[in-house]
Amino acid sequence: MAKKNIKEIKSKILSMLAEHYSDFKIRKECLSLIHEGQFANAAVFRYKDDNNLDITIKDFSGSPWIIRNTLGKIFINIEGHSMIKLSDNPSVTKGVVFLSPYTVAFNFIEGKAIKEFSHGEIPKEFFLTLEENVKKMHKRNIVHLDLRNLGNVIMSKEGYPYIIDFQSCISTKHLPKKLRKILRDSDMTGVYKCWKNRCSEPLDKEREDFFNEFQKIRKLWVLRGYPLHRFVKHLKEKLSHK
Numbered sequence: 001m002a003k004k005n006i007k008e009i010k011s012k013i014l015s016m017l018a019e020h021y022s023d024f025k026i027r028k029e030c031l032s033l034i035h036e037g038q039f040a041n042a043a044v045f046r047y048k049d050d051n052n053l054d055i056t057i058k059d060f061s062g063s064p065w066i067i068r069n070t071l072g073k074i075f076i077n078i079e080g081h082s083m084i085k086l087s088d089n090p091s092v093t094k095g096v097v098f099l100s101p102y103t104v105a106f107n108f109i110e111g112k113a114i115k116e117f118s119h120g121e122i123p124k125e126f127f128l129t130l131e132e133n134v135k136k137m138h139k140r141n142i143v144h145l146d147l148r149n150l151g152n153v154i155m156s157k158e159g160y161p162y163i164i165d166f167q168s169c170i171s172t173k174h175l176p177k178k179l180r181k182i183l184r185d186s187d188m189t190g191v192y193k194c195w196k197n198r199c200s201e202p203l204d205k206e207r208e209d210f211f212n213e214f215q216k217i218r219k220l221w222v223l224r225g226y227p228l229h230r231f232v233k234h235l236k237e238k239l240s241h242k
Contacts, residue, residue, distance in 0.1 A: 004029060004062035006062070010031055013099070020105075024051055025051075026049075030047050030048055032048075040067050042072070043059050046108055047127035054108045055095065056107070058076065061100065075167040078167055078168075080096050082142055083096045083106060089133055092162070100194055109162045110152045113152075115151050118198075119197060124201045125195065127199055130191055131191050135188075138172075140171070142171060143186070146168045148194075153194055186218070189210070193216075
């Protein structure tokens with residue numbers, strides 16, 4: 001499968017940045033690739049200059065036409081608008097700008113994913129704050145659905161928890177009450193999984209019991225693995241054999 005033309009993507013992004021951030025002098029040397037992403041995943045870039053412009057850019061313009069105009073548009077729309085809706089949440093980055101239907105930019109979070117920490121390295125207070133802010137997210141009728149991934153929780157350089165990668169999140173506003181609770185509980189057990197794997201203190205009995213009880217439900221849960229993720233995985237495998 002052909003690789004993305006990163007040089008061409010960078011050129012497009014620089015043009016979009018010049019248009020949307022007209023107060024800054026956009027320079028190509030300030031744009032760097034973080035993650036290329038396969039054909040059905042966004043390419044991720046960081047633009048950082050000396051004038052306090054430090055942003056992440058997620059872009060699907062280098063994906064095949066069918067991916068770019070279906071999943072690409074869907075993921076960019078979901079992620080951007082979800083972060084905007086959660087702009088009052090301290091664990092969600094700010095400054096969302098839609099650069100194109102396939103491209104979104106937002107403030108870069110200086111820090112590292114908790115998967116990069118050793119077991120027992122992160123203090124309990126970090127996870128208590130994360131738990132509180134996930135509950136705030138739920139009050140805005142949004143569930144993340146991928147908090148079990150230790151790469152989606154970032155510790156900033158100040159030690160604060162941030163949640164990233166909202167492309168799998170959904171609104172629970174019009175869902176049945178029971179389903180809404182299951183989805184929210186899934187998010188919370190994601191927090192507790194992170195806690196169990198990296199916290200300096202174990203879960204207390206109440207949270208441990210909650211986690212273990214949900215594990216029984218999760219084994220039977222129709223959304224386990226998330227249908228959209230399974231579809232993308234299947235599509236990748238199918239195309240890779242062509």
